[in-house]
Amino acid sequence: MSENLTAVVNDALTANSSDNLLEIKNLKKYFPITAGLLRRTVGHVKAVDDVSFTLKAGETLGIVGESGCGKSTMGRMVMRVLEPTDGSIIFDGQDITKLEGKELRRIRPKFQMVFQDPYASLNPKMAVEEIIAEPLVVNKAATRKQAIERVSHLLERVGLRGEDRLRYPHEFSGGQRQRIGIARALALNPKLIVADEAVSALDVSIQSQILNLMVDLKKEFNLSYIFISHNLAVVRHISDRVGVMYLGHLVEFSGKADLYNHPLHPYTEALLSAAPEPKRENRRERIILQGDVPSPANPPKGCPFHTRCPKVMDVCRSQRPALREVSPGHLVACHLY
Amino acid sequence: MAEPLLAIRDLKTYFISKDVQVHAVDGIDIDVFPRQIVCIVGESGCGKSMTSLSIMRLVPQPRGKIVSGEIQFDGRDLLKLTEKQMTDVRGNDISMIFQEPMTALNPVLTIGAQITEVLLRHRNMTKREAMAKAIEMLQFVGVPRASEIVHEYPHQLSGGLRQRVMIAMAMVCEPKLLIADEPTTALDVTIQAQVLELMKKMREDFNTAIILITHDLGVVADMADHVVVMYAGQVVEQVNADDLFHSPLHPYTKALLESIPSLEEEKEVLYSIPGTVPDAAAYPVGCRFADRCPIAQPSCREKMPELREVKPGHFVRCDLV
Numbered sequence: 001m002s003e004n005l006t007a008v009v010n011d012a013l014t015a016n017s018s019d020n021l022l023e024i025k026n027l028k029k030y031f032p033i034t035a036g037l038l039r040r041t042v043g044h045v046k047a048v049d050d051v052s053f054t055l056k057a058g059e060t061l062g063i064v065g066e067s068g069c070g071k072s073t074m075g076r077m078v079m080r081v082l083e084p085t086d087g088s089i090i091f092d093g094q095d096i097t098k099l100e101g102k103e104l105r106r107i108r109p110k111f112q113m114v115f116q117d118p119y120a121s122l123n124p125k126m127a128v129e130e131i132i133a134e135p136l137v138v139n140k141a142a143t144r145k146q147a148i149e150r151v152s153h154l155l156e157r158v159g160l161r162g163e164d165r166l167r168y169p170h171e172f173s174g175g176q177r178q179r180i181g182i183a184r185a186l187a188l189n190p191k192l193i194v195a196d197e198a199v200s201a202l203d204v205s206i207q208s209q210i211l212n213l214m215v216d217l218k219k220e221f222n223l224s225y226i227f228i229s230h231n232l233a234v235v236r237h238i239s240d241r242v243g244v245m246y247l248g249h250l251v252e253f254s255g256k257a258d259l260y261n262h263p264l265h266p267y268t269e270a271l272l273s274a275a276p277e278p279k280r281e282n283r284r285e286r287i288i289l290q291g292d293v294p295s296p297a298n299p300p301k302g303c304p305f306h307t308r309c310p311k312v313m314d315v316c317r318s319q320r321p322a323l324r325e326v327s328p329g330h331l332v333a334c335h336l337y
Numbered sequence: 338m339a340e341p342l343l344a345i346r347d348l349k350t351y352f353i354s355k356d357v358q359v360h361a362v363d364g365i366d367i368d369v370f371p372r373q374i375v376c377i378v379g380e381s382g383c384g385k386s387m388t389s390l391s392i393m394r395l396v397p398q399p400r401g402k403i404v405s406g407e408i409q410f411d412g413r414d415l416l417k418l419t420e421k422q423m424t425d426v427r428g429n430d431i432s433m434i435f436q437e438p439m440t441a442l443n444p445v446l447t448i449g450a451q452i453t454e455v456l457l458r459h460r461n462m463t464k465r466e467a468m469a470k471a472i473e474m475l476q477f478v479g480v481p482r483a484s485e486i487v488h489e490y491p492h493q494l495s496g497g498l499r500q501r502v503m504i505a506m507a508m509v510c511e512p513k514l515l516i517a518d519e520p521t522t523a524l525d526v527t528i529q530a531q532v533l534e535l536m537k538k539m540r541e542d543f544n545t546a547i548i549l550i551t552h553d554l555g556v557v558a559d560m561a562d563h564v565v566v567m568y569a570g571q572v573v574e575q576v577n578a579d580d581l582f583h584s585p586l587h588p589y590t591k592a593l594l595e596s597i598p599s600l601e602e603e604k605e606v607l608y609s610i611p612g613t614v615p616d617a618a619a620y621p622v623g624c625r626f627a628d629r630c631p632i633a634q635p636s637c638r639e640k641m642p643e644l645r646e647v648k649p650g651h652f653v654r655c656d657l658v
Contacts, residue, residue: 066525173613203380203552205610208596212609230525233555237598237607260600274530275600276555280582282601283558288534289527292495 020090021192021224022055022078027087029073033297045297047073049248050087052323057191060218060225062239062256064232064271068293070248071228075194078226079113080104092191109139109188116197118177122169128155128180129165135187154183157220159213175206182213186221194226199234211238232275236260241329244268247304248296250323254330264332266311303335311336341409342513342546343369343392348406350384350391357618361387363570364406366644369514372540374547376557376578379567382614385550388567389516392548393433394423411513429459432507436519438499442491448475449487452506459510474505478535497528504535511543518550533559554597558582566590569615569625572644575652586653588630624655632657 028051030044048070055061063071076082078089080096088097096107112135115121122131132154133147142150152162158179169177178198185193195214199207215238217223229235235242242259244252244267252265263269273284289308294300300307306316315335323333350362362384369375377385390396391403394415408415411430418426427433435441443451452474453467462470468487475483478501491499500520507515517536521529533556539545549560557564561578566587574587585591595608612629615621623638624630630637634657642656 066527175613204554204593204597205380206613208598208607208609209611211598212607215606232526233598233600236600237604271526272600274526276526276529276533276553276559277600278554278558278582278594278597279599279601280558280579282599286530288530292497292528293525 019056020054021057021059021092022226023088023090024054024074024078025052025088025090027051027074027077027089028085029070029077029082030085043297046248046299047296048077048084049299051245051248051250052087053243053250053253055192055224055226057224058218058222059240060227060238062235062242063226063228063245064230064235064242065245066230066271066293068247068296069245070296071245072196074245075113075196075226075228078192079111079194080108105139109135109141110190111192111194112185112188112190114178114181114185114193114195114198116200118174118181118201119169121181122177124169127166127168131169131180132165132184132187135184139188141188150187151183154186155180157186157217158183159209173206174202175209178202178206178210179213182210182217186217189221190223192224192226194228196228197230198227200229200231207234214238232272233277244271247293247299249304249333250331251305251334252332253323254332258327258330262330264326264330264337265305265334266309266336267305270310303333339370341368342371342373342411343367343548344407344409345388345392346407346409348388348391348408349404350387350396351402351404352400353402354400359617360570360620361401361617362391363620365567365570365572367565367572367575369546369548371513371546372544373562374537374540374549374560375563375565376549376551376561377565377567378551378554378557380552380614382569382617383567384570385567386518389433389518389548389550392516393427393431394418425459428455428507428512429510430512431514431516432510432512433516433518434500434503434507434520436522438496438503438523439491441503442499444491447488447490448494448502452487452502452509455506455509470509471505474509475502478502478505478508479531480505496524497531500524500528500532501535504532504539508539508543508545512545514546514548515539516548516550519552520549521556522551522553529556536560554594566593569620570617571625571654572652573626573654575644576650580648580651586647586651586658587626587655588632588657589626592629592631 027048029048030046032041033043035042065071077084088095129151132151136142136147151165155162155164160179199210227238236256239256242256243250246267252268263272270287270289273287277283291308294307302318303316303321306312321333321335323331325331326337345367347364348362349364352359352361379385392408449468449471452471456462456467456470471487472483480486480501521532540547564578564581565572566574568589574590585594592610610629615625623640624642627633627637642654644652644654647653
């Protein structure tokens with residue numbers, strides 16, 4: 001009785017203290033560049049540089065940006081498969097930045113990942129059953145018999161047939177393989193799924209099947225997503241809030257309607273105008289950025305975007321703008337605001 | 338209307354091995370007029386890339402084979418040319434750019450050597466003249482430091498720059514037709530916008546017709562004058578770009594447009610086409626989309642619908658419209 005009561009109180013406490021499932025604070029990842037015989041460090045690639053955000057329980061957070069902006073590195077740090085250089089990751093009220101060994105293994109089932117390439121992310125030598133049951137077995141979460149029952153159930157939930165568990169990955173199409181990857185991620189009842197370009201390798205007709213599936217599963221399993229993609233339209237469809245990254249920095253962060261209807265950062269504006277939109281009457285006036293993204297090993301001083309920004313001012317070349325809240329819930333890192 | 342520059346008639350390209358015949362391209366008709374941008378759109382495996390390789394007569398050997406049809410280009414049937422005559426056409430009258438510029442460029446030759454090769458083969462130029470022309474062309478496509486970059490190698494350039502180099506190489510002989518197979522798929526959106534803009538400029542300045550192969554309907558809306566929608570080796574709809582987006586007729590085209598998320602509008606649930614594309618080695622006798630079609634009738638499965646002109650210039654392969 002008293003135990004039950006404590007549990008209830010504890011639940012209430014965590015719910016009150018914050019409804020954030022994940023808090024990222026000043027997260028950094030610098031990869032060393034080495035040179036010479038002794039492999040001395042001569043510089044750093046600042047893949048993620050001082051990124052902070054929060055994810056509420058039940059929310060889908062979209063992260064968009066172009067190649068090399070640090071969005072995948074960020075996702076991998078949240079998954080604790082990459083060591084952050086600095087900063088902290090607070091998951092479900094617990095600081096997991098420094099967890100190791102047993103403690104880390106205990107918390108891992110709560111966050112899982114879905115990968116981009118449905119061909120590379122499934123072991124071709126394992127039957128679907130083994131692929132999906134592996135996380136259950138590794139975490140000693142089920143006996144073999146229970147695991148197999150759960151595999152059939154999961155396969156049906158992601159739109160495949162229970163019998164498919166005995167087949168091998170090569171027998172499936174790309175879309176079906178992605179469903180298997182999702183079933184594997186769901187096996188341990190996670191709270192958070194990080195999906196890194198999960199639909200980018202799929203044809204549009206299959207892409208919409210997978211997006212709809214992810215939306216359904218989110219409701220059914222009470223999931224939260226971090227959805228990383230370069231495709232702005234896909235991110236708009238699935239996300240509640242969206243962060244835009246450029247050269248390792250979060251340059252804009254806001255609710256989705258606000259971000260797409262009133263983008264503030266010149267980079268977000270250019271990105272939205274450059275994305276091809278099938279409805280011609282909906283087309284935004286196109287802003288064509290000049291040049292390429294600068295190298296993250298040698299980022300420009302001041303604002304990282306100033307070398308390509310159509311609205312650049314003098315101050316942008318020397319001072320890096322901080323991410324500030326300019327209207328409720330709408331954060332932007334730009335000297336214009 | 339003027340004569341088409343390229344007229345493909347009943348083209349069939351099959352892959353033949355011992356026990357299976359894969360009908361990659363299964364009887365297509367496409368016209369491309371001078372200065373026109375024609376987009377061929379469809380999902381993986383629909384035959385769009387094989388169509389372009391057939392035009393270039395570069396279908397993978399020995400299994401791939403153009404089994405019938407004709408490709409009239411500028412008054413000649415390309416399928417009747419000898420290999421040597423065809424070599425004079427490639428890079429000169431028709432050139433091609435590919436999705437992955439890193440694999441299409443030779444990693445051990447300098448940029449300059451690769452562009453001048455085209456000129457030395459097709460134009461009566463000295464090496465020095467060819468190099469000057471190569472630099473001029475690189476400047477024209479917006480490559481910075483062109484006179485230095487001709488001495489550099491592909492790995493030293495970014496993806497966007499490599500694709501500009503590919504375009505410079507393809508355009509240096511001012512071809513009448515440029516075939517671009519997913520030219521921006523590997524690029525980021527801001528770089529994609531630059532490359533698409535450059536392709537439009539090529540059309541304006543060289544009067545080049547362009548066949549643009551893509552799976553991205555957004556790119557189609559941006560670029561196309563005329564659109565060919567392919568499904569399972571066949572053309573299922575063919576019409577000018579405005580009509581395609583405003584009044585698509587084929588259930589497959591409609592479903593495709595419904596299933597892409599929009600940047601500008603909220604859709605609660607995306608339409609999703611059930612099932613997958615039929616196996617190219619065993620197409621059904623009737624309509625190939627019937628199994629995934631929301632309005633399919635029993636008759637659809639019995640007889641293959643013809644590509645019919647339902648309105649002037651609007652061709653659809655569906656008996657129900």
